[in-house]
Amino acid sequence: MPERIHDVTAYTGRRAPKHTSDATSYHCPCLPSSGKVLLFYRYFANPPRHPFLDSRQCLELARWHEETCTALNLTGKIRIAGEGFNVTVAGRDEEVEEYVKRCCAHRSFAGLRLGSKDETEKYFKPTPGCAHVFEELSVKITDEATPFSVTSYTPSDWITPPPGPAEEEDQSLITYLSPPAFHALLSSIPSDEKDKILLDTRNHYESSLGQFTTPTLAPHLPPIRKFSSLPAYLEPAKSTWEGKEVITYCTGGIRCEKAARYIADTLPVRRVYTLHGGIQSYLTWFSEQLRLGLVKPEHSVWKGRNYVFDARGSTGIEGDEGRVGMIGKCGLCGKEESAEVVGKCAVKGCHLVVLACKPCAEDKAATGKDWECCGVCVRMTAEARNGKRKGLCTCEQARVSRLNENNP
Ligand SMILES: [Zn+2]
Ligand SMILES: [Zn+2]
Ligand SMILES: [Zn+2]
Ligand SMILES: [Zn+2]
Known part of the structure; x- marks a missing residue:
């Protein structure tokens, strides 16, 4: 076999025709819950800051992930950009654990607080699954960690994520909410609320499978097919969201890192709240509360299933399959x-x-x-x-x- 040529082009081409690369069903010979799927990202401009990567460093990082994942039999999707990375990978428990260990020791993770098990769980967001949920390992170098496609837009400000469970105010318009803080905020919206807007920043097929919603605050669900259509969808809000407080959420938090800043930068809003770690973190937190008997399924402000970009199709509240329910037709x-x-x-x-x-x-x-x-x-x-x-x-x-x- 010819030796694999390691240049940038090896990581920028498409291996499968557009829109056909995601497996949607899979055969799995593994024992149930013998493995994990991770979902994590980093924007280097977001504190703790890290210099942006140049093309040589992108290539090195792509190669490192490819070699590490291959050695550990992990599958998944890895996107490396100068501004950061976006990763979802899957495999057996021990091998995923080893991958997390190697990531924590790698320089591209420098500065992130990943010392304790609690910190790594919050950052890597493991959920039950196995290597078969992805067809292959795909490592790509892309222009953006997740495509927002607003030419030459760099958020004017990047604030520090909260150090602990409490929400943290900042000079900036953006407030990160931990899952319990997000839950408390949504659970206490009065019926005459006029100033708060709940915005799902995902695509329409994702929000029709599951969404945050409460009797007093229905979400805005953009009828978009891709994240890069969100700015056009938000265009009319320049005149209608004056003085509003916008609450945003997405699957794992990465889309809101940019969307929340874009809203704060371009719309006349008073404040933007965003769910730190996304729906996946909320589901993990709520599942734990449920396991401890501290909440009932009907207390969840999440309804339905959480669309995921692998062959599992969706995830939900553990220990409550079906009760918080399905909302999609x-x-x-x-x-x-x-x-x-x-x-x-x-x-x-x-x-x-x-x-x-x-x-x-x-x-x-x-x-x-x-x-x-x-x-x-x-x-x-x-x-x-x-x-x-x-x-x-x-x-x-x-x-x-x-x-x-x-x-x-
Ligand atoms: Zn069709
Ligand atoms: Zn499997
Ligand atoms: Zn059709
Ligand atoms: Zn059917």
């Missing part, structure tokens, strides 16, 4: 409040994410039939399926019209 049989797994429309040029109930997904797996997002895609002939799509399917038409009507 199955895209295959139409059953309300049943969606917890994820597939993709098989029509080329569509590939929309389809949310489904478990029985439907199992039926597709057993019969080997294609997933389709709607009748338009179902009716496409085999020949047309592989050709170029003409016009939008019903789902996309509905989303685009929501986007046009739904001003924040």
Whole structure:
């Protein structure tokens, strides 16, 4: 075999066609809960600061992760950029533990408080899973740690995340909330609240599977397909969010690092609160409270399932499978409040994410039939399926019209 050439191009090309790289179902011969999936990131501009990486350092870091993960049989997705990194990897317990140990000793983690088990758990955010939830290990060098695509936008300020469980105010407009502080804030919104806005910064298919919501504060759910469409969605808020307090959340916190700052920098808001560690940290915290008998499932301000970018499809509150519930509609049989797994429309040029109930997904797996997002895609002939799509399917038409009507 020819030796792998280690230059930047080895980490910038696509291995799979666009929108097809994410596995949505998987076969796993592992014992249940014999492994973990990690989800973590770092923005170097966010204290404790670290100099941005130049292209040579990006390459070195990409190579280090690739070699370390390969040696430890980890799979997953690693994105390295000059501004920071965004990582989700999976494997067996001992090997994931060893990876965490090696990360903590690596210079790109310098300055982060990762001395205790509690600190590493909060930072790496392990959840049950195994190496089979990803098809492969994919290491890429990208322009941004997560694509926001606002040209030449660098947040004007990066503040220190809270050292402990308490929320921390800062000179800046942004306040990080720990999961219990976020829970307390959302649980105590009065019914006549006019100044607070709850904003889900994720994509529409993620928020339709699960979301934070309370009887007194419904979330804004942008009908966007990718994070880089968020700034355009927020454009009208320049005139409507004057003096508002915005509360943001996303899966693991990385998108809100940029979105919260973008809102603070460009919109006339009074304050931005953001959930530190994202939905995943909230679910871990709430699961622990539940395990200790300190809360009941119905106290959760999270409803539904947490969409994840691996073949598990979604995660939820541990020890409460199904009770806090499902809020998403199955895209295959139409059953309300049943969606917890994820597939993709098989029509080329569509590939929309389809949310489904478990029985439907199992039926597709057993019969080997294609997933389709709607009748338009179902009716496409085999020949047309592989050709170029003409016009939008019903789902996309509905989303685009929501986007046009739904001003924040
Ligand atoms: Zn497995
Ligand atoms: Zn179904
Ligand atoms: Zn489709
Ligand atoms: Zn469709």
